[in-house]
Amino acid sequence: MTLASGLWLLVTLGRSADDRRGETQILAVARWWAEVQRRRMARWYDTGTADLAAPLTGMPALSYVATRWTVGLLGGVVLLAAAIGAGYASLLVWGWFLVDLDQWPLVIAPATFGGLFLLFLCIQGVHAVALMDEQLIRHFLGPSDRQTLERRIGELAKSRAGVVEAVxxxxxxxxxxxxxxxxxxxxxxxxxxxxxxxxxxxxxSSELLRQAHEESQQALVELRDVAWRVYPAALDEGGLAAALETVAERAAIPVRLSCELRDTPPPTAQAVAYFVAAEAVTNAVKHSGAEQVTVRADRTGELLRLRVEDDGRGGADASGSGLLGLSRRIAALDGTLSVASPAGGPTIITAELPCA
Structure with missing residues (x-):
């Protein structure tokens, strides 16, 4: 397939578009084969190439198929070298059938070491070939700069509308x-x-004044709760760890808290992570029938990760008003929110927020 595409591309390189009108079948086959390769990469390499824009014509697909033979050839060489290295490395197990025991240290030991070293190089080679394959498909089949900008503008417009609706x-x-x-x-x-x-x-009159005093105390408590739900003062005073501690203290069920933040995340990311934890704990108390909630927050590089897990009955609706509003806030920061809540539990809510 690759060889035929390359030959056809060379033959038709100088021909006009009118001369190529009758050759759409070859272009269609090349496009189909390129789509198969793209799905293969998205499945096995986990590179996210499944969302690449499909080529408008068959020429980009044909060019990809025609030039991919170099990567395929290099990959075949790497696999052949890996097979040779495995053969030499395995001499340590069966080589004593072929060589006298007196010569074993001088023959088998160096061959085995060379085979292991060749296997190590082949492992690096496989990784390099995979990267080359990914770069090749992105070059020929990936979206153009204009398409990337248009998609990014659409994402920003959608996230902005979501933030306005969440507000x-x-x-x-x-x-x-x-x-x-x-x-x-x-x-x-x-x-x-x-x-x-x-x-x-x-x-x-004294009894009525006593009741009025109790009502004023309850009103003050409820007013503080409203202010706390709007924005907790602990978030500015003690950071995300202190704010999550207030969530655990106010919860009606036990909350296990683990907060490992070596570097302080940006205030916006901390605020969003806090609201995710507060909403998740509130939902667990009200709807899941959970007996315990576990909240973990950690930062890996430029990513703040928050995980909330409860042992309730499960069945949480990710499209509910509370979680939907949180997903809009997270999307505004280019973050991700995932909800796993099978029937019978547990419910796991994970938020990942960039801190760059």
Whole structure:
């Protein structure tokens, strides 16, 4: 296939487009073969080449197939050398059948060492051939600079719209918390104070004032909870570790916390990681029936990773309003959010945030 494509490409190199109209079948076959190779790389190399844009014409695919013979030839040489190295390295096991024991140290030992060294070189060669294969397919079949920019603009526009929607959802939630919680407390407080002023009985007035005091304390607690859900002060004072400790302390079930951050992540990444942990713990308490939640935060290079796992019944909906809002926030930072929640549990929520 590669040889035929190369010969055809050389024969038709100087021909016009009108002369090539009747040769679409060869282009279609080359495009099909290039697509097979792209899927192979996406599956075995885990390079993300599955999302590469398909060529608009068959010529890029044909050029890729025609030039790939060099990589294939090099890969064959590497595999042949690996087979030879394996043969020499295995002499340590069966070579004593061929060589006298008196000559064994002088013949078998150097051959075995050379075979092992050749195998080591072949391992490096396989990695190099894989990289060359990836670069080749990206060069011929990858998106152009314009396509890459257009896709990036689309992603930014989508993430910006998602962030705006998440902000609106957060505002609606704050309004609902204030209306259903703090506002009701303040209304009850005003009514109790009004009754205390109007009653002539000192004992009843004292009781009403006591109830009003309790209502004011409850209103203050709820107001603090609302402010804490908007943005915790511990995040600025003690960083992500301190903020996650407040999440564990406020949870109604035990929360195991592990926070290993050698370098301090950016404030934006810390805030998003905190909100992911808070939402995940809240969902575990309210919906999963979990008895314990484990929260782990660590930073590897330029990546902040947060993992929240509970032992509940599972079945979490990743498209729910809470997790959907978090996914929009994470997408705005070019991060990823994954939710694994099979029936019967456990539920594992993982967020990865870039810190560059």
């Amino acid at each position: 609106h959802d957060e505002r609606r939630r704050i309004e609902r918390d204030l209306h259903d919680g703090v506002q009701q407390r303040l209304v009850a407080l005003g009514m109790l104070l009004g009754r205390a002023r109007r009653t002539p009985d000192p004992e009843k």
